[in-house]
Amino acid sequence: MDAMQAGLDPAEFADSAQRAVAACATLDPAASAVRLAEDGLLGVLAAEDVGGLGLDLRFAVPVLQAAGAGDLAFPLLEALLLGRHLAGPSPEIAAALVAGEARGTVAWAGSARGDLTGTVGRAPMARGADWLLVRQGDGAALVPATGFSVSDAIGLDETVPEQTVTLTGDTPACRLDATAWAALQEEALLLRAAAILGAAETCLALAADYVTNRRQFGKPLVANQALRHQLARQKLALEGMRGAITRATACGETLPRQAAFLAAATHGPVIAEGAIQAHGGMGFTWDVPVHRHLRRIRTLAAQGEVRQIREAVAAALIDTN
Template sequence: MDFRLTEEQQDLRAGVRDLLAGRYGREALRASVDSGGALDRGLWRELGGAGFFALRLPQPDGGVGLGLPEAVLVFEEAGRALLPGPLVATHLAAGTVPGAAEGTAVVTALDLDGPLVAHLADADAVLGVPLLPSGEPVRSADPLTPLHRVAAPGSAVAAYRDEGALLTAALQAGSALRTVELAVRYAQEREQFGQPIGAFQAVKHLCAQMLVRAEVARTALYAAAVTADPAEVAGAKLLADEAAVRNARDCLQVHGGMGFTWEADVHLHLKRAWVRARQWRTAGEAEEALAAELLTAAR
């Protein structure tokens, strides 16, 4: 069986990367940070027009008609670009919440512990909740993910948990791969003792470990996208969360003191990874799901 990406899948990934590079480059990213994480409705509508949210809707219903593997590729690119907003919830709401597929509506979800809701102030609906709840603003680790604490019970919507976890894992994998690129580029440019710091063995090992971590997570992600098996989804989320957080930390180490400054973008990957690691399925929940699967298989 051939698990390589098809030409159409490669074109899809390249097209999304080009779209985000042109529409949400570094200047737009920094503008989002300066605005306090306010959602860009114009960008949201452009994503809807490009089929980002309607990617898996059947063509007769106005969608693109693709599957979960293609959605994972698209979300991986969104994670690489640090694209903000409740992307997963709005994608999952396409076809059920009016305007979600087209990007004219913003849909968030009760996908965090607390219960906390991301981007509630910008949302038109909450996935699986009939009425938009009110909430109390809560300081977020990520400046691009404003949070509110709400009185509504529960956390992630059970019917969407696996798909939400898988798509969030794709965002994490994209971020993990991007921090590898940032670390390698800086290691090639920054010089100490008359040579690039990438020539030193300790930095080489750090970057190599980052690459292995990211590629293992991506492999598990792609496999889970094909099988849609709950245990494999849990494993993919676990590996992607670890890769995103640890790679961001190692990228900061490669950058040294400069990486911790507000002007650098590296810390934004770490802060986003922390928040995503609490969305849809935490590490503890993923470990419990995998343990239950192993016990079932052993019997």
């Protein structure tokens, strides 16, 4: 089914996502899963057979953008992708994830041994998760909570902390082949770009509001031409990110998705750091949330392996010339 022909518009999902993200601000991860499921957000990408909406990535972009803007304390990106890619090999688990009855995450760093032992990392909110997807060979394996232990890792993101996971060799519930695992990783790039865009939008809005209302020496800070130019450059970078994401969702090809992620990973931190600078000393305090958005942006960029993606894009562009 072509969702656009059915009368659905991806922008319509933004309002619902924003309300759900705001409602989750005071909830723990388990309660957040239930609330997000009630609003239909966990099943945006999942097939209808497992209780999802069966939509494409265009509809997940505004959802992740809202999550990034609202600093959502839930691994929404991982939940959406697991619901989508587990519908075939393990529909029961996919249905539980879509319904908010179970929680899953993905270890983005490291690889499991053939007997599903070893240590993997960069697993957002693995503590308390019912399922963990880990790389194994060219594909991936879905491990139940009985098959791993979690330890805290040193990381930047305080809202959606990454954890290190030690695998104990349990039998996997299912596996993803190389093609499915590669598709999941590629889709994750675009969704990370959307989350970074949302976080950067919030940072820029906070900076603009602060310099407009903060007065020094009888004048608002925005009267400073250098600050206005800085905000203008950051707005231009933000719209460049948005345009790259729009192009990537429209064509559905690998290179534009990689380029959109690189644009977000490059410009997102600059915008967040500029917002911190605009706030002066206040920008480094816990009362001003811009540093939390910077932490999330840096973490998402690291999960997407910026250096490797940049090299892949460069090689692809060289090959076309």
